[in-house]
Amino acid sequence: MTQANGYAATAADAPLAPFHFERRALREHDVAIDILYCGVCHSDLHTARGDWAGTIYPSLPGHEIVGRVSEVHPSVTRYKAGDIVAVGCMVDSCRECRECTAGFEQHCLNGATFTYNSPDRQTGDITLGGYSDHIVVREEFVLRVPDSLDPAAAAPLLCAGITTWSPLSRFKIGPGMKVGVAGLGGLGHMGVKFAAAMGAEVVMITTSPEKGEDARRLGAHDVLISTDKAAMAEARSSFDFILNTIPVGHDLHPYLGLLRREGVMIIVGAVEPLPPVHGGALIMGDKMVGGSLIGGIPATQEMLDFCGEKGVVADIEIIPIQQINEAWERMQKSDVKYRFVIDMASLREERAAA
Template sequence: MLNTSKEMETNNVKAFGAENRDASLKQMKIQRREPSANDIEIDILYCGVCHSDLHTVRNDWGGSIYPAVPGHEIVGRITKIGNSVSKFKVGDLAAVGCMVDSCGQCSSCTQDLEQYCVPGFTGTYNGKDRHLGGQTFGGYSEKVVVDERFVLRVPENLDPAAAAPLLCAGITTWSPLRHWKVKKGDKVAVVGLGGLGHMAIKLAKALGAHVTLFSRSPEKEKDAKALGADAIVISTDKQQMSSVNAAFDLIIDTVPYVHDVNEYIPALNINGTIVLVGYLGPLEPMLNTVPMILGRKSVAGSVIGGIAETQEMLDFCGKHNIVSEIELIKMQDINEAYERMLKSDVRYRFVIDMESLKT
């Protein structure tokens, strides 16, 4: 174990990031702190590629800080631990998701809902680094140092590369499934078959739900059923949409761009909820409240999950051998991957083999 030093020591490590919103990602050096008493250092083996990475690099949401080093779907091996760390040991397969810190004291944090930290959680990248100052840097790098409270254990039976997207795509869809208490026999629908949608199907099916995919593309039926979907409804076909009126207890909407949510609300059963997990921004057209009021139906939002819930998800995936469908890429191919991601040219998630950065 490591001794705590009053003076924060740092190391330079290789990373890939962007200098500004118009720049391609390239190799650079960033600083990581030496682990203090409660810290864990992880040698990063794999890092998933999320749409949030691209949005941050290109400042699509505003507020990006440069240089920007993305990556919040991190899986690796623990190489160092602080002398107060008790839950992990060197050599463990570990993970880091979208958060590396929170206030720990607000009404959300005390309920294990760090993702809703009232002052705001510290993002794995583009967040305020409470240790070194400046911003946090993500998993497109050789290693990461994180407080033990925000480190997760990865079941050893899972493919570590394919497990990486569980840290965002997995927990983003698991959290609403758990919050709305999906159980065996429930009727769940998923809107959109991408990185989030394919995980929603796998997880809902493993929970025992009857799962339907809403899609605009009939050619996705084969893939959807291979992932575990029981049925597919083509959302542009009025007859098919009418056939599922009042059919679903929960609809998870994973579409990442503005779209008409109103067309899915009639498909909810009484007390049903449609949960938006893929799109950030104003809805167009506006919601029509009539079917909501007449059926006590809800439109809700959800974002990732707390640390305890994320560990629960990883353990569940270990038990049921659930991982993401991935395409493994080299770090040097990230700019091409971003362009392909914009065209939805990936089934269903890119994951970076970080060994390529170390050579």
């Protein structure tokens, strides 16, 4: 086993604070990774604060990880020491069920092992995430980061990126299609970038007119203000696809009205109850509403390779880990464009000074 350092919450009402723990010794197929950067996700805050049932304390979040391989088990064939790699929301699954063999490990029928707050499949120990100096992960759940990508700006791709890439890729978004992205935040800004890079006509759908200029900078071709009844009426039945990243429950009907015949809206943001939908809003026009949960390992590697080719990364603000509690407060206020990323050099410097 190795000694590890990170920041964890010891209770739902406790701030994140320095935490010392042990990482497992290398098992067969394991890769040890020195963490360079870790993105900050709303899921981190919700888990540590106990907003979702089942948080086990101490809770050490972080599932947008980019680092450098420090050591591999002799059985490992995919990576070697020195490689720049990434780890996302999962670190294991059964690898045998129909979902895993199809590349949808996030839907493992026997339960995926998530990067934090999840029981290890062999020991039952609760996983501890990327707000730490290193991590040990089975090689099948380690991803290769293209050399062309800035490793810090690539970190949010491991959750915000794959969450938006997965439905856009699944529905084959491309030239000749009109795509709406509802909500401009950590997810929405990646949705705009991806849809534009795929060649679609991209429209940012927002309640905030002041976000229009930034949406265009990110690649949107137009902006639709959802509270402008005249503009919404004019845009009726014109969208092929809407990526809905709005993070709270909301009325879907105004967005359904924007879809053309056989149009699709995929929800990736609202992990909470939604108001009822009138069946007629779906039946009239053969429209579809669905959801999407992150993405499997093959899709995540495909996304990273696409980002390497197209130069797509997140807009980030880098912080030292000592500012994580302030960053969480700002994130709750949407006071970041568009993703915080922790520079783990700050953690190593803190330990060296101790």
